[in-house]
Amino acid sequence: MDRHSTATHSTQELQPPAATGDTVDPHVYLDDYELDPNLPAAQRHIAWAFGDNREYLRGDLILGLIGGLHAWQSVGQSWLTIAGLAATGSNRPDKRASAIEVAYSKHLPLKGHARLMIFPQQLIEDDRGKNSAFIEDLTKQGLLWQTYDWRPNETPDRFMDEVTETVRRSLENAGQL
Amino acid sequence: MSEHGELVGRLHLIGYETLTDHGLALPIFGQSRGANVFYTARSTPPGEANVQIAGFDHYDPDRLIRLPLEQIRETGLGEPWLDVFLWAGTVNVGTAPEIWNALAEVRERIAKHAPLSLLALAEGVDPVPDLQIFQSAFSWLTTRYGRQKAEEWRNDIYLRGMVLKSVRRELGAYAEKADVRRALQKELKVRQDGHKIVIELPLLNLEGLGSFVGRAVGRGLEPELAKVDNRTSENVMRIAALQVAASKPHGRATTTEIKNEINQYVSLTLQDLLPSKTRPNEAMYQQIVGNIVSHRTSRNSIFAMGWATYTGDGIQITKAGLQYLKTLSL
Secondary structure, three states: OOOOOOOOOOOOOOOOOOOOOOOOOOOOOOHHHOOOOOHHHHHHHHHHHOOOHHHHHHOOOOOOHHHHOOOOOHHHHHHHHHHHHHOOOOOOOOHHHHOOOOOOOOOOOOOOOOOEEEEEHHHHOOOOOHHHHHHHHHHHOOOEEEEEOOOOOOOHHHHHHHHHHHHHHHHHHOOOO | OOOOOOOOOEEEEEEEEOOOOOEEEEEEEEOOOOOOOOEEEEEEOOOOOOOEEEEEEEOOOOOOEEOOHHHOEEEEOOOEOOEEEEEOOEEEEEOHHHHHHHOOOOHHHHHHHOHHHHHHHHHHHOOOOOHHHHHHHHHHHHHHHOHHHHHHHHHHHHHHHHHHHHHHHHHHHHHHOHHHHHHHHHHOEEEEEOOEEEEEEOOOOOOOOHHHHHHHHHOOOEEEEEEOOOOOOHHHHHHHHHHHHHOOHHHEEEHHHHHHHHHHOOOOOHHHHOEOOOOOOOEHHHHHHHHHHHOOOOOOOOOOOOOEEEOOOEEEEOHHHHHHHHHOOO
């Protein structure tokens, strides 16, 4: 990930919760915890592990969940341990640790699939017309967009905070939290 | 010192990475002009104007654009922050005031096409930039994207950013802790009520936000500070302490364990996370945990209620304590 963006990486198959650390190796397949490739499966997983969407966004697992698993359910236990890295109070909080990642085998048009784009505010200005065309494209496709204030002497963690807060507000306004 | 512990004293600003074709870019540093090991700089404090370089971190640029020889600048720790600002195909390198002066003839044109970038540069020159720049940015956004987008920018990005910086200055290094950052993001609210801009935050005081208020008033806004009191009650903390103990073998938890793990059972607020006034090395919530364990004789203590016993270095939850948690469905 570069210092400009907070974009997430792409994955090659449905590989729900993956603790990726600092880098992503596209050749490593984490297929040991794969959900059915449909929305209800993701919803069931969120309900089981987090309780609701708000806690999922915060990365906070239902407390005591691991105690309800049998010793032989080692995959679930491992997942809960990894997903706990995203929880409030983790020493190295990493929201990717409990994120459900969805991968498609084909390109998807933004229209109808993307809801909100968040990018640095410099991209809504123009020196030579390129950015105007970009914003016009988004508007034509009915995509909502928000910006954040990128500064070269600010830390990437701060940008992530801002983007997360924008996403939270947007989901709240849409009644999804 | 770099993030890998390597001593990086002096480096050269050798290039940059762009976000787009104008405005501030990310400065890239190296040992020499032809370097193939690259660094970005950290400033102290981050995101502020008139700052110094506090350190360098290894960085692998995707699209490094190298500066011509005559623009390469040597710099080092403690020296003024260097920016790279792009405009109309030219690359401007230097401190923010140097770039500001170099752009004197084209600033009006930048204000017409890229007022947000001009405002960002202006803040590096003077934390209280000309009112006109702010207003032209707001008008530009209104004309181009509508009043709603302009107000979103003013409230959610610009003013909110000013308040956040103000609070970070007040809290110092404490503000960089992950849980404090998170609570700050969650609890800081900037909303508009007619001409009034209402700012909600637990620790607001006029002294700490003097700069913000002065600037907002100067911009024809009426900031109103709404101080929110959302400290977690001691009663909620007592229950969470019992939950920590209940999660441990034999229901025993040391005071340190409770202090470290209580945040798994209660959503700590910014007020809880602030440094204690009497014990600066501890957060308020940790001090409250200490009180819960040490105030054993008070009438409402977990010990007087029979929910826990004191172990010498912490607590042990009793059957009555476990039963109490059950009645709370915990």
